[in-house]
Amino acid sequence: MTALPDSTRRRLGLVIDLDTCVGCHACVVHCKEWNTGGYPAPLSDTDPYGADPTGTWLNRVHSYEVEAPGRTPRVVHFPKSCLHCEDAPCVTVCPTGASYKRTEDGIVLVDEDLCIGCKLCAWACPYGAREFDGAIGVMKKCTLCIDRIYNDHLADPTPACVSTCPARARHFGDLADPESKVSRLVAERGGYELMPETGCRPTNRYLPPRSRGPAPVGGAGAEGGEGGEGRSAPALADAPPEGGFLGWIDRLLSSQAPAPRGGGPSDPSDPSGPMESR
Numbered sequence: 001m002t003a004l005p006d007s008t009r010r011r012l013g014l015v016i017d018l019d020t021c022v023g024c025h026a027c028v029v030h031c032k033e034w035n036t037g038g039y040p041a042p043l044s045d046t047d048p049y050g051a052d053p054t055g056t057w058l059n060r061v062h063s064y065e066v067e068a069p070g071r072t073p074r075v076v077h078f079p080k081s082c083l084h085c086e087d088a089p090c091v092t093v094c095p096t097g098a099s100y101k102r103t104e105d106g107i108v109l110v111d112e113d114l115c116i117g118c119k120l121c122a123w124a125c126p127y128g129a130r131e132f133d134g135a136i137g138v139m140k141k142c143t144l145c146i147d148r149i150y151n152d153h154l155a156d157p158t159p160a161c162v163s164t165c166p167a168r169a170r171h172f173g174d175l176a177d178p179e180s181k182v183s184r185l186v187a188e189r190g191g192y193e194l195m196p197e198t199g200c201r202p203t204n205r206y207l208p209p210r211s212r213g214p215a216p217v218g219g220a221g222a223e224g225g226e227g228g229e230g231r232s233a234p235a236l237a238d239a240p241p242e243g244g245f246l247g248w249i250d251r252l253l254s255s256q257a258p259a260p261r262g263g264g265p266s267d268p269s270d271p272s273g274p275m276e277s278r
Contacts, residue, residue: 002094008106011176012144013084013203015185019210021169023063023077027161031059034160039147044135056133058142059161072212082129082142083194083202084108090121090130106203107146112138126198175203
């Protein structure tokens with residue numbers, strides 16, 4: 001079996017904002033595109049245009065409808081990939097040493113030359129983050145795009161999923177550094193680890209959705225509460241004629257935006273705001 005390092009010099013990982021993720025799957029597609037020609041290439045597809053398409057994906061987005069008593073119902077989009085755990089059971093269960101955790105940055109990888117496709121790591125992972133590539137008979141997983149993050153020739157040396165996110169819901173950095181941007185986001189927004197009861201100590205963190213306030217009362221046009229709480233979606237007919245559907249989207253997002261703290265204008269550089277910078 002494979003041993004884990006006693007400690008790592010850095011803990012590179014992702015912080016994902018569940019409040020701003022819109023479930024567009026841009027991260028999923030760009031991850032597939034980049035990695036099909038990158039470090040873990042190829043990511044196979046079987047019958048992609050047929051009746052039963054299957055394939056290898058290193059990143060997936062799950063969507064859930066959440067309805068709490070007395071609160072406005074909402075859909076939460078939940079991206080999930082390998083969480084690069086500190087106590088990674090996928091590593092310690094591997095009989096050949098193919099799964100390993102790097103000492104320099106904490107990234108968990110698979111050496112495909114050593115992998116025999118036994119799938120023990122997939123059984124051991126409580127998050128379902130391992131992907132078996134049936135075309136070549138080996139396990140594959142998120143690598144945090146190690147062929148990007150150490151490439152000094154790229155203008156944006158971040159993982160593909162981070163660089164492509166239109167909502168800026170994905171953030172990358174060193175979570176071992178308490179002064180890093182990702183560590184500050186976790187501290188300020190109450191970021192949490194997924195399923196802590198497993199004892200795996202995942203590196204990645206999730207920022208919880210912000211409260212949308214109580215459910216609206218008095219009909220579809222009712223508004224109330226500070227900062228837009230209790231407001232319902234505006235009717236499409238209310239959008240300016242020159243704006244059309246995009247005008248309606250703009251009005252919808254404006255009606256849901258929280259009030260700026262202190263009564264002043266919103267600061268786009270504030271990492272706790274609705275649109276964080278990467």
